Amino acid sequence: MAIVYVIQVMAHHGYGLEGWRTVRNSAGEPYRFTTQAAAQAALRRYFRNLREGLNVRIHSLEAGDVHPLMPMIRTEPPSCS
Numbered sequence: 286m287a288i289v290y291v292i293q294v295m296a297h298h299g300y301g302l303e304g305w306r307t308v309r310n311s312a313g314e315p316y317r318f319t320t321q322a323a324a325q326a327a328l329r330r331y332f333r334n335l336r337e338g339l340n341v342r343i344h345s346l347e348a349g350d351v352h353p354l355m356p357m358i359r360t361e362p363p364s365c366s
Contacts, residue, residue: 288345
């Protein structure tokens with residue numbers, strides 16, 4: 286299977302939780318690049334204020350492992366407490 290490269294940023298969720306999140310476009314599709322050089326160029330162009338390795342990175346994945354965001358479907362109304 287083909288390898289693609291994605292840009293990921295470190296996300297902090299409070300209570301000390303953090304993790305890498307793939308950068309996606311407004312349609313929910315991950316930005317993917319066929320070469321690491323193309324991903325590096327996009328990283329330098331759009332994320333120049335972030336430090337690579339610390340809060341932004343390029344991660345390689347198999348093309349089939351990159352999925353768009355799925356909309357959340359609520360099955361019951363939210364509780365009002």
